[in-house]
Amino acid sequence: MKPRLRTDTPESTASSPEARLDRLVSEAVAVVPGCAAALAVVWRAGAAEILVSSHPDLPLVDAVGTGTADWPVRHAWATGAPVEIADTMRPGPWPNFTRLALAAGVRSMLIVPARTDSGALTLELCGLRPGLFEDGEAHALAWGLVRQASAALRADDEADKERATAANLRNALHTRPVIDQAVGVLMHARGCGAREAFEAMSAASQQANVRLVEIARRLVADPAAIDLPGG
Incomplete structure (x- = not known):
């Protein structure tokens, strides 16, 4: 180089x-x-x-x-x-x-x-x-x-x-609410616990190679739009 x-x-x-x-x-x-x-x-x-x-x-x-x-x-x-x-x-x-x-x-x-x-x-x-x-x-x-x-x-x-850490924290604070909301949607739809809902979202994120927060946004917009593992 x-x-x-x-x-x-x-x-x-x-x-x-x-x-x-x-x-x-x-x-x-x-x-x-x-x-x-x-x-x-x-x-x-x-x-x-x-x-x-x-x-x-x-x-x-x-x-x-x-x-x-x-x-x-x-x-x-x-x-x-x-x-x-x-x-x-x-x-x-x-x-x-x-x-x-x-x-x-x-x-x-x-x-x-x-x-x-x-x-x-x-x-x-x-x-x-x-x-x-x-x-x-x-x-x-x-x-x-x-x-x-x-x-x-x-x-x-x-x-x-330090700047990178601060940016990551800001991003986490910004994305956490929508992830929590998606977990709640999934818990209601499946009658499961928070841990099971979060694990299903994480698995979908890895399989689709899409950020977890994007999976969460899609779920909040339309719970039936994503085929989650274990569903």
Whole structure:
């Protein structure tokens, strides 16, 4: 699956993942010494889902999203450990990747991962000279930025879950009266108890692959319109 790239459409709200990552890469370029470009990726189920770059035309953007399992960024999120490439001209464990990086003018890189509730987040810093990220300051700043961003993403995920729960509750409150009414109709028609009536409606819902509330509405409108199990 090709990752979603940053967009500047109105849908990219301040709290959207794309906007969070956009701020992350912008801050990385602004505050980390030697960082000329930055890429941030949200990973889910082992695949790059969202990719944001401070320089979208950087050739490494497509490489990160479609690269093989031995790409250094994949190693970083899989192990939870940072990866530093001091000089892309030197032999190393990722020759195909460093060849691409060197062709793009990148001479050094630092990749820092962080866990999220549903996957991982990686921040990749690109430098134009070798050895730019060997000092502790670059590592500390990168860690701070990616952890702050991952915490914001986790908070956004929790807020989304809470909104979904609230929507489900509102829907349940809205549909419960008609279901109760249908149970009453069925109890009267069959002379059965509430549990038996509800089970018959649930079975009809599963057999017809129709939502329970729709079965209930049909029953209330015309009790003879639906052939219920056990009838």
